[in-house]
Amino acid sequence: MIVESDGYIELIQYLTEQIGIFESAEGDAERASFTVREQLEDSLSDKIMRVSQQHDVSQAVRFNIVREADAILYDLEEVLASVLNSHPTPQQQVFIEEFTGLVKNLLDARISEIQP
Secondary structure: OOOOOHHHHHHHHHHHHOOHHHHOOOOOOOOOOOOHHHHHHHHHHHHHHHHHHHOOOOHHHHHHHHHHHHHHHHHHHHHOHHHOOOOOOHHHHHHHHHHHHHHHHHHHHHHHHHOO
């Protein structure tokens, strides 16, 4: 669906270009009570549920969306492995929300392409 698309490849490139947000936050005092992993999972789940609610799609497409979400989460966990269990700074929280929003946009666009 999207994980093999040019848009997704560009999105992963964007993530790697912004990785400094996660590497340079060692001494920041203001941190969330949840971990980076928890925010990624929650934010991506929320965006996937919105996609499913906003589009009238078949069960097969919903299954594909969930499968894509699993692959995306796996990719995010690979790139951010060293910080997954740390508590995100406000800047990191904003980035995660922005990134998962961009994933949602890719899914929305792809669903619009395949629906009649």
